[in-house]
Amino acid sequence: MAAADSPFSSTFRRRPWSRAVVHLFLIVGSLVFVFPVLWMLSTSLKPIEQTLTPEPVWIPHPIEIGNYASTIAYIPFLRYALNTVFVCALATIGTTLSSALVAFSFTRLEWPGRNLLFGLTLATMMVPFPVVMVPLYSVYRTLGWIGSLKPLWVPTFFGSAFSIFLLRQFFMRIPKSLPEAMTLDGASEFRIFWQLYLPLSKAPLVVVAFFQLMYSWNDLLGPLLFLTDQSTFTLTLGLQAYQSQEGGTQWHYLMAASVMTTLPIVVLFFIVQRALFQGMSSTQNFEG
Amino acid sequence: MASVTLKDVVKVYEGGVKVVDGFDLEIADREFVVLVGPSGCGKSTTLRMIAGLEELTSGTIRIGDRVVNDVPPKDRDIAMVFQNYALYPHMTVYENMVFALKLRGLDAAVIHEKAMRAARILGIEGLLDRKPKALSGGQRQRVALGRAIVREPKCFLFDEPLSNLDAKLRVQMRAEIKQLHMSLHATTVYVTHDQEEAMTLGDRVVVMKDGVIQQCDGALEIYHHPKNRFVAGFLGSPPMNFFEGRLLREGERLLFDEGTAKIPVPEWARAELAPRAGTVVVMGVRPEAMSDQASARFAIADNSLPMRVTLIQPLGDKMDVVLATERHPHTVAHVDAHAGIRAGETVPVYIDTERVHFFAPGAVGERIATKRR
Numbered sequence: 001m002a003a004a005d006s007p008f009s010s011t012f013r014r015r016p017w018s019r020a021v022v023h024l025f026l027i028v029g030s031l032v033f034v035f036p037v038l039w040m041l042s043t044s045l046k047p048i049e050q051t052l053t054p055e056p057v058w059i060p061h062p063i064e065i066g067n068y069a070s071t072i073a074y075i076p077f078l079r080y081a082l083n084t085v086f087v088c089a090l091a092t093i094g095t096t097l098s099s100a101l102v103a104f105s106f107t108r109l110e111w112p113g114r115n116l117l118f119g120l121t122l123a124t125m126m127v128p129f130p131v132v133m134v135p136l137y138s139v140y141r142t143l144g145w146i147g148s149l150k151p152l153w154v155p156t157f158f159g160s161a162f163s164i165f166l167l168r169q170f171f172m173r174i175p176k177s178l179p180e181a182m183t184l185d186g187a188s189e190f191r192i193f194w195q196l197y198l199p200l201s202k203a204p205l206v207v208v209a210f211f212q213l214m215y216s217w218n219d220l221l222g223p224l225l226f227l228t229d230q231s232t233f234t235l236t237l238g239l240q241a242y243q244s245q246e247g248g249t250q251w252h253y254l255m256a257a258s259v260m261t262t263l264p265i266v267v268l269f270f271i272v273q274r275a276l277f278q279g280m281s282s283t284q285n286f287e288g
Numbered sequence: 289m290a291s292v293t294l295k296d297v298v299k300v301y302e303g304g305v306k307v308v309d310g311f312d313l314e315i316a317d318r319e320f321v322v323l324v325g326p327s328g329c330g331k332s333t334t335l336r337m338i339a340g341l342e343e344l345t346s347g348t349i350r351i352g353d354r355v356v357n358d359v360p361p362k363d364r365d366i367a368m369v370f371q372n373y374a375l376y377p378h379m380t381v382y383e384n385m386v387f388a389l390k391l392r393g394l395d396a397a398v399i400h401e402k403a404m405r406a407a408r409i410l411g412i413e414g415l416l417d418r419k420p421k422a423l424s425g426g427q428r429q430r431v432a433l434g435r436a437i438v439r440e441p442k443c444f445l446f447d448e449p450l451s452n453l454d455a456k457l458r459v460q461m462r463a464e465i466k467q468l469h470m471s472l473h474a475t476t477v478y479v480t481h482d483q484e485e486a487m488t489l490g491d492r493v494v495v496m497k498d499g500v501i502q503q504c505d506g507a508l509e510i511y512h513h514p515k516n517r518f519v520a521g522f523l524g525s526p527p528m529n530f531f532e533g534r535l536l537r538e539g540e541r542l543l544f545d546e547g548t549a550k551i552p553v554p555e556w557a558r559a560e561l562a563p564r565a566g567t568v569v570v571m572g573v574r575p576e577a578m579s580d581q582a583s584a585r586f587a588i589a590d591n592s593l594p595m596r597v598t599l600i601q602p603l604g605d606k607m608d609v610v611l612a613t614e615r616h617p618h619t620v621a622h623v624d625a626h627a628g629i630r631a632g633e634t635v636p637v638y639i640d641t642e643r644v645h646f647f648a649p650g651a652v653g654e655r656i657a658t659k660r661r
Contacts, residue, residue, distance in 0.1 A: 177374035180341050180433075185388035186362035199378040 028107070040262075044068070044255035049250040064252070071256040077265040079231060080238035081260075087152045088216045089232060094156030095163055095212040096205055102159045103140055104193045105169035108179055121229065125161045137225060141188040152219070154236075156212065170204040170279075171197055203279030206272050235261045289316045290352035290365075290442040292338060292473060297347035299333050299499075307333045307500040320469050320476045321323035322490030324483060325522070335445050338477060339368050351442060360421070363519045367436035368445040371452060373428045375420040375435070382416040385435050387543035404438040426457045433468065444469075446478040450485065462488060483523045487511065495519045497652065513658045518646040520572045520655075526608060526620045529578070531571045532649065535564055544571055547615045549593045554641040558660070560647060560657040570653055572645040575608065575622035584638050592636040595619065596630055611637060 012019045043051055044067055046060035071077060089256075105111075106118050140151045178200075179192045187195065198205070223237035233241065239257055243249050292315040299308040308330040315321045321332040327392040334340040336350055340361030345487075348355050356364050375384050382403060383473035388528045389399045407413045410430045421429055431451060436444055446465070466489055469476055480486055486493045487507040494504045495518075503515040507523075520528045533546045535553070542565060551571075553561050561569065569626055581588060597611035602625060609629055611619045629635060630640060647653040 175372055177370040177372055178376065181368070181374040182387075183341070183368060183374070184339060184361050184366070184368050185439075186391040187387075191391075196376065218628065 009053050019090065029085075037262075039109060040255045040258050044259045045252055046252050048250065048252055057270050058121045063070075067252050067256045068260065071253040071260070072243040074250065074253050075238065075257055076230070076233075077235075077238075077257055077260065080233050080235045082148060083232055084217060084236075087149055087215050090153035091156040092209045092213045095160050096155060096209045098157050098159040099203070099208060100162035100167055100205065101193065102198055103171055103224040106164065106168045108192070108197075120287040121161050121164055133225065140226060145221065146226055147228040147232065149227070149232055153223050160212070163212070166208060167201065167204055171202055174200055180216040205279070207279035210268070210272055210276055212263060213268070217261075225277075260271075291315060291319075291350075292346075292443055292475060292477065293350040294334070295348045297337060298345045299330070299337060299342065299343045299348060299487075303515075305360040307499050308337070311499070311501060313494060313504065314500070315475060315477060317647070318473045318475055320466075320478065320491045321495045322478045322480060322486040322488060322492070323482055323496060324486035325496035325502075327481055327548060328498075331481075331494075331496050332447055333368065333499075334496075335368075335477060335479045336446055338443075339366055339445050340364050350391050355463045365446055367439045367441040368447065369429075369432045369436050369444075369449045371448040373420070373432040374454075375431055377420055380417050380419055381412065381423070381434075383432050384420070384431060384437050385416075388435070388439050400438075403434075404436045406434045407577055409437065410434050425453050426461060429453060433465070437468075437472070441474070442476065443475040446476065446480075448480055449478075450479070450480070450657040451482070458485075465489065477545060484525060485525060493523075495522055511549070512661055513655075514572075514645065516654050517570060517572065517653040517655075518651060520645055520647070524574055526575050526622065528574050528587070528645075529616070529619045530647075531573065531616055531619075532568060534568050535561055535566065537565045544569070545592055546571075546613065547614045548595075551591050551593070551639060554644070556642075556659050556661075557644075557646055557657040567658060569656060570615060570647040570649055572647060573639055574643065575620045577643040578611075578619075578621035579623050579638050579640070580609075580629055582622075582628065582633060583626070584640075585642040588638050588644065591641050592638045594634055595637045596634045597631050600629065600631055621629040651652070 007020065008018070017159060042058055042060060045063045046057065046067075047062070047063065047064050050057045052062055065230070104122075106121075136151070145151050145154075173228055174197065178196060182192045183197055184267060219234070220236040220240060223234045224240070227233055227237060227251075230238075230241070235257075239254060239261065242257075243254055292313075294311050294313045296305070296468065297308055297311040298509040299503055300306050307328075310479075311330075311334060313321070314645055319574065325331050325335060331343055335345055338351075340356065340359065348357055351364055351366070366454060372476060375381075376387065379387065384588070385403045385406060386399050389402060394402075403416075404413070407416060410433055412427065412434060415423060415427060415431070417612050419601060420431065423431065429452075441558065449465070450461055453461060462485055465478075478485075478489055480489075486495075486596050490507055492504060493507050493510055495502045495510065497518050503519045504509055505513075510519060511523050514523070531546050533544050536543045536545050536550065542562060577586075579585070595611040597609055598612050601608040601610070605625050605626045606622055609621045609623055611621055613619070624630070645658045646656040
């Protein structure tokens with residue numbers, strides 16, 4: 001946001017020093033947030049003897065870039081990364097596709113009990129995960145899925161309440177005449193979904209996909225509950241297990257692994273940032 | 289091409305709101321019929337039922353000789369142009385136009401030829417690669433027409449297609465739609481709330497109110513011989529003035545007593561009005577049929593009402609004068625601009641009794657008498 005349309009702009013003009021005060025607060029605030037990230041980065045580049053010193057070392061000397069290569073050899077990092085990518089990819093596709101379909105049905109199709117069911121869907125958002133944890137576990141055990149990656153991605157193909165809600169709100173803003181015109185053109189409902197609603201909803205779809213990706217990428221509780229074999233571990237669980245198992249933790253390797261775990265999401269965020277904000281603010285205009 | 293027949297069509301929405309009631313209409317092959325009425329009169333709903341976007345509560349709709357009540361919209365062989373154009377925003381103009389043809393599985397070469405022909409007719413060849421967002425309102429409207437034309441439907445349906453355009457463009461597009469109809473000879477049903485559009489476009493005009501057809505005739509027939517007070521007030525701009533008054537018999541003469549003055553009932557209306565002597569009737573007078581003494585082009589005798597001038601709206605060589613009597617505070621006369629009238633004055637205003645209409649009292653009072661012309 002440019003300074004000109006900041007909510008403080010008039011104050012800034014009347015009292016120029018107030019701008020400095022505001023910025024000072026902001027800088028201090030960002031330092032608090034960025035501190036653990038910088039510490040992680042710093043530690044990942046340290047030789048082991050500098051990781052736990054009474055006097056904190058900020059700039060490692062020498063800088064051990066080699067930590068990263070060693071980490072990959074030391075922790076089964078690639079295995080974990082592969083598992084994580086697998087789960088994330090399927091979960092993202094699953095949530096996006098299924099939620100969009102359900103949202104379409106809640107928006108465009110007329111069927112008895114639609115609004116009631118939509119209310120129920122929203123209500124599931126109020127149920128915290130720990131409440132369903134145990135029942136879910138026994139369901140997956142009955143299915144024989146414990147120890148496999150299935151519990152982490154199969155359920156995403158059945159929609160997520162928040163994504164359904166988000167997409168439905170967006171779909172409702174698409175003028176009714178568009179699907180009607182397509183109906184007259186001879187399109188089936190599924191084609192209307194696929195060739196009209198999906199292409200017009202790129203921005204909210206990015207939001208839904210990104211949220212799911214972030215959730216699956218960072219999820220520790222799910223993998224902790226359902227995964228038993230180290231070969232199926234995801235990054236979060238792998239790193240966590242690594243930390244507790246080895247007594248004397250190799251902090252520099254752990255931090256290098258953490259950097260490598262965090263980085264993809266950060267990079268991805270910058271790539272989709274624009275679409276993400278557009279999707280959440282929803283100022284798209286369909287006239288035309 | 290085909291005729292469209294609506295027989296006793298009723299539409300009741302959930303909650304019991306009857307939006308269309310007993311709608312009977314036969315639209316001949318190649319005819320241009322305009323449905324007009326105030327918002328909420330059921331005209332759009334009727335159109336949407338023809339399109340198949342809305343289901344009928346009862347009655348039948350035929351396109352050609354096929355009953356289409358249960359035929360899905362795509363198989364009815366109709367094309368519709370929407371008020372907001374409803375162009376697919378993510379497709380180019382060309383893709384918008386050929387979408388339906390592609391779904392029909394036509395040969396690519398045939399599709400291309402049809403699209404190019406439609407584009408040529410509408411003069412949008414240069415826009416084919418653009419997205420709708422990059423078009424002006426008029427261009428979008430043309431593309432929407434193009435999308436309808438390429439399908440070569442049996443029947444065109446227009447749902448207030450010009451209401452999103454500015455006044456000048458609206459007049460231009462109106463002429464183009466009329467020309468298009470004359471060259472394509474397609475059966476057309478056109479919905480509008482604009483009485484001017486209705487008058488200029490329609491072979492026949494259907495005036496609706498509260499889901500019921502008030503009158504269905506040629507535009508001039510409706511203008512000159514409205515069936516009831518609602519129709520009389522709806523067509524024409526500025527709208528017809530209505531004076532409520534009592535019929536009095538004074539000796540041999542039959543008089544209409546406005547309250548301020550009495551005007552003799554014209555000879556041609558005597559037969560119909562005489563039995564109503566003593567009762568209240570409504571006299572409808574178009575603004576063109578009222579005049580000051582100087583610019584009157586009709587006989588001036590005792591056919592005047594003293595009226596106070598409240599406002600003058602100049603329109604070039606004519607002007608609209610807003611007049612008031614005790615009982616009728618808002619009356620408009622359309623007179624020559626040079627008429628020496630000033631606001632605040634009370635002047636005798638003459639009424640061309642050859643051109644008045646008499647209605648029964650009430651908002652939709654039936655016509656009692658109109659002079660045949």
